[in-house]
Amino acid sequence: MNPAQKKRLVIIGGGFGGLSVARYVDKSLYEVILVDRNNYHSFPPLFYQVASSGLEPASISFPLRREMRGRRYRGVSFHFGEVVAVDVAACTVRTKFETIPYDILVLAAGTTNNFFGIPGLEKRVFTLKSTPEAIRCRNEVLERLERASLCRNDRLRRRMLTFVVVGGGPTGVEIAGALGEMKRFVLKREYPSINPEEMKVILVEGSERLLGAMSAKSGADALEALGQLMVDVRLGWRMERYSDHVLTFADGTSVETETVIWTAGITGVPLPVVGTGVKPDRAGRWKVDAFNRVEGIDDVYAIGDIAFQEADGYPRGLPQVAPVAMQQARELARNLGRDSGRRKPFKYRDKGSMATIGRNRAVVDIGRFHLRGRLAWLVWMCVHLVSLLGMRNRTVVFINWMWGYFTFSSGLRLLMRPDRYPLRSYWDE
């Protein structure tokens, strides 16, 4: 086919979904441009390990340009830039640096934190929806431990040593477990002047169980495992507000803390779409049909966490997890190569879900089958290693995990704050 006849496919987002579309779509039919505000692909399931000093940021990040050197990406080009406008009337995507016309547009920008409009919360809590957020969380947790080890005021010290995680989903459970391990195994060795009893890890969940998206057994196992790590799990508790180091619950009780890790809500990354009256839903998701077409906007598709797709058995839409994004991406890539009459509706195959609690426990649900304990942890580890991009990353992560497993020590507890002028180059001033 003449290259001039190729349609231009623009993909916003280089996560699991966007990258899979770029990989599987027929590049003899499409000129593909992948736009991302970062030059790297991230691995969200392990952000919590960066935050808890178990992995270095580079191990769970993979440069997109490097990936695109692969044969399967021939015909794909990477464009760096944050999207500042999507004009679906003019069919253009505008970034900070350029305006890109498209024939077909795929929204695959994923999600970010949802603070449900609670004023000031964004600045006061720490979050885990990107690698820089995880690095910040790591720095702040380590900073509390350092300051607590020097502080002789009992009340202030307890405040520094109280860590509250809000949200009992996988991320909340995983970071609470990692903090529990710090309390249980790390403090005594590395912070001899802190009494481990003084460190408190509180996990707050509004519903009556943990891991609401998984089986009841998994929720119960996670609760038990967190109890063994001395995490204070509060089910059915709701956070009301957080200011002046005081977190207040709905029942009026409160706890003093300097560190609140917020994992309680996500929303689709806000994309400034103009030229249409169609809006995303309250959770920031774009409603799509079974072919992942955004309803009401021509030539625009959405996949992954930013899409809302109803399906049999999923009245509230398909779950916002990586397998959905990757399966949708693959089906969409195939459909884009088919005549419109021959396209196939997307069907999600649930391969199971899992979460880990601490160093050698996990819970795994595969259909009605449930695994727990060390075996589940091994499954968890293998699945995550295989899913990482790049042999170098897999090797380094594996070394880190083995090192941590056998020695319980981490060379990664680095309180490494950014340089003084970090946010922009001087030419932005």
Place this chain on the structure above:
Amino acid sequence: MNPAQKKRLVIIGGGFGGLSVARYVDKSLYEVILVDRNNYHSFPPLFYQVASSGLEPASISFPLRREMRGRRYRGVSFHFGEVVAVDVAACTVRTKFETIPYDILVLAAGTTNNFFGIPGLEKRVFTLKSTPEAIRCRNEVLERLERASLCRNDRLRRRMLTFVVVGGGPTGVEIAGALGEMKRFVLKREYPSINPEEMKVILVEGSERLLGAMSAKSGADALEALGQLMVDVRLGWRMERYSDHVLTFADGTSVETETVIWTAGITGVPLPVVGTGVKPDRAGRWKVDAFNRVEGIDDVYAIGDIAFQEADGYPRGLPQVAPVAMQQARELARNLGRDSGRRKPFKYRDKGSMATIGRNRAVVDIGRFHLRGRLAWLVWMCVHLVSLLGMRNRTVVFINWMWGYFTFSSGLRLLMRPDRYPLRSYWDE
């Protein structure tokens, strides 16, 4: 000996020097407190590899608390905090968090960048005197490449692709070599829309040769190697000023660039010392005698880059390199265990010096003996691997180097800027 009779030894700085004092001093005589503004030990010789995406920051950083779990550090405690005052009359060190009385004080805080008072320079150039500075430099270099790959204005694109390194010492030579390799080997593969010819790397050195502290042969070899990497080395050129993206030389010529990497000057880390009239010299160094006692201040010692010690054959003082710091530290630690009449004056044994240019070339001087090329690079690699703290770091660095050596590709070209609220926790506000 009764612990109450122990003297308290406070060390400011956990670099090569400070850490060695803590390690070798007799802990039955001294209660040792090591103070550092970071919770990790860094490895300055490899900062340039972080800046050029060859290594991840965690590989050349090692948590001080982890090191101190070792047997040789029993009796040493780590105190996190930036020093805000050293009162040599009251014998106290005050940090942001506490006031620590000392009997003996060792200054081992090292050096930072010297901008020689050129106004605004600090904010406009990138530097390599700490890991966060190196990360920032890495981000900004990658950002220029991304923007250049999208820019259609020839003049702006050339400006983005012009990288100027100021200073022809080891750091300048090493970062210029790494940028030269990017131009020569990386651009074509990973930035196909950039014409490598358009990327310019300029190394500016005021004197008539490179690597002034090494042999003339090493300087000449480095010049040749940089030439092969297409680095434009300008010897005898002086930078006059840099503003509005224009770097002006002393002869009035100028070059447009967005990226100036400043390696041209260092100065002792400014320590706010009060209670004495003694001041450091113009280069921020404290003058010490042969026993590393700071002249004119009782019970205060200085070692490493922050000390100025005259010695035979070194009329301008001993060089500011790691071996001097480590040897001084070891002798000082021994002397602190000896009665004052039996102390031994420090004598520096020069074991040689080296610098690397690109991926498999280096220059090594050992006495009158000179090595170059691949063999020198192997020596360089071994010496640096052995000097790194921690087996995990050595393993990961070795893997990265081998990977880079055989594949020429790096999984570390991550433009990873900090999170939005990175500089302080909200409770500092």
